[in-house]
Structures are given as structure tokens and as C-alpha cells.
Amino acid sequence: MNEMSAETVLTTTRSVRKRLDLTRPVDLAVVRECLTIALQAPSGSNRQGWQWLVVADADQRAAVGAVYKRACDEYLESSGAAGKLFAADPARSAVQQRVHSSVAALGDTMGQVPVLVIPCLRVPGGLGSGNQAxxxxxxxxxxxxxxxxxxxxxxxxxxxxxxxxYESEVAEILGLPADVHQAALIPTAYHTGDGFRPAPRQPLDEVLHVDRW
Incomplete structure (x- = not known):
């Protein structure tokens, strides 16, 4: 484990799509360490209704990856795709084009990533229409x-x-019970390259509101 300050970890944890090492195995013991830490996070009423599905089997990863590829291709063709945003701002558009390219790359390789982690919630009464937040x-x-x-x-x-x-298709592949709902899909692998640095972001004062909008 690398010794990093909290600020370094928080400001350099980037989305890694193109630089995932598809050939280096990930020891599930390391994934377990990370998930053990994750269980220290807060949850409403301390209910801890989370469930974690770790997919390491090659056939299962490939099956999930095929569904993801289809969804990703549809997203990339949509008007809300990353590369189609902020077209009128050349500087920001250039960043969006890089994001678009990396999303496409992950769509092609998701099924080859050594470990896929899917955080889930068990909701016995169904999702309902109440406080989703x-x-x-x-x-x-x-x-x-x-x-x-x-x-x-x-x-x-x-x-x-x-x-x-296509959540129901992935649920069927992975044998999820009907009352378990997926929150995300987190590909996990060692990364190639030297490291990461803070990303360009909007100035705080452009998004900050104090007391009233």
C-alpha cells in the first residue's frame, strides 16, 4: 500500500479506462481489503443494506462485458455522450473528446478487466418512489x-x-435475487503509466451558493 495523504488520495483518484492493465492479475485478497474499508462508510439508519458482488471468473466477466459494450455503444451515439458536450467551448470540448475516447475504450475491454465490482442494495420492499437520495x-x-x-x-x-x-440481463447473468438492485459497475485493475494528478475543474465560486441561490 502506498503512503498517501488524504488530500492526495481525494484529488488524484481518477476514472481509469484506457490505462487499466488487462494482463496483470488482481489478488482478491486486495479487493477484500478495499471492501473492508468501504464497509466503514455511513449508511442511512446504520441499516448497512449493501451487498457486494465481485466478478473474477473469465466467462462471467465476458458476459457482463458484452452487455456493457452494447449499452456503451448506444450511449456514445446519444446526444448526451461525453464527446458531444460543450462543443462551443474549444478548450472544454477537447477534454470531452478525450473522455469520449476513453469511454469507448472501456466499452471494448470491460469484459477483459481482471475484476469487476458491483455494489448493490438489498431492498426487500422494492425501490418505490420515495426518497431515492x-x-x-x-x-x-x-x-x-x-x-x-x-x-x-x-x-x-x-x-x-x-x-x-440492461440491469435485468446482468442480474440474470450473475444470479441476483429480485430484491437486489445494482448501483454501479466498477472495473478494477492495476494501472499502467506513472500516476495521476488533480484534474481541471470549474472554479469553486462558479458553483458555490451561500445561504441563498
Whole structure:
């Protein structure tokens, strides 16, 4: 595990898509370490309704990857695809084009990534139409904690939900019970290259509101 300050981990945990090492195995003991850390995240009413599916079997990964590829291709053709945003801003558009390219690359390789982690919620009464923020807020912080822990161990991850367009197909592949709902798909692998640095972001004052909008 690399010794990093909290600030370094928080500002350099990037979405890794093109630089995932598809050939280097990931020891599931390391994934377990990261998930153990993730379980320290908060959850509503301390319910801890999260469930974690770790997919390492090659055939299972390939099957999930095929569904993801289909969803990814449809996303890339949509008007909301990363590369089609901010077209009027040349500087920002250039960044979006790189993101678009990396999304496409992950679509091609998802089924080859050594480990796929799928955070889930068990919701016996169904998702309903109530406080969805509170519901998903009980698993998303833990999933992010997993990604941060992976970063300190030299692992790259990416947060994606494109496969949820075909959630029932993935659920069938993985044998998920009807009351278990997927929150994301997190490819996990060692990364190639030297490392990561903070990404360009909007200035805080452009998005900050104090007391009133």
C-alpha cells in the first residue's frame, strides 16, 4: 500500500479506462481489503443494506462485458455522450473528446478487466418512489471509499452505470435475487503509466451558493 495523504488520495483518484492493465492479475485478497474499508462508510439508519458482488471468473466477466459494450455503444451515439458536450467551448470540448475516447475504450475491454465490482442494495420492499437520495446514499459513499482504497493500493477504477439500462440481463447473468438492485459497475485493475494528478475543474465560486441561490 502506498503512503498517501488524504488530500492526495481525494484529488488524484481518477476514472481509469484506457490505462487499466488487462494482463496483470488482481489478488482478491486486495479487493477484500478495499471492501473492508468501504464497509466503514455511513449508511442511512446504520441499516448497512449493501451487498457486494465481485466478478473474477473469465466467462462471467465476458458476459457482463458484452452487455456493457452494447449499452456503451448506444450511449456514445446519444446526444448526451461525453464527446458531444460543450462543443462551443474549444478548450472544454477537447477534454470531452478525450473522455469520449476513453469511454469507448472501456466499452471494448470491460469484459477483459481482471475484476469487476458491483455494489448493490438489498431492498426487500422494492425501490418505490420515495426518497431515492436517501436510499442510494446508503451505498454510494461506500463504493467511493472502495475506489479510494483501491487507489492507495495501485489499483485503477472507474465509476460507470451504463450497464443499468440492461440491469435485468446482468442480474440474470450473475444470479441476483429480485430484491437486489445494482448501483454501479466498477472495473478494477492495476494501472499502467506513472500516476495521476488533480484534474481541471470549474472554479469553486462558479458553483458555490451561500445561504441563498
Amino acid at each position: 436517501g436510499l442510494w446514499g446508503s451505498v454510494l459513499p461506500a463504493a467511493w471509499s472502495y475506489m479510494l482504497a483501491a487507489r492507495t493500493r495501485g489499483l485503477g477504477t472507474a465509476w460507470t452505470t451504463l450497464h443499468l439500462k
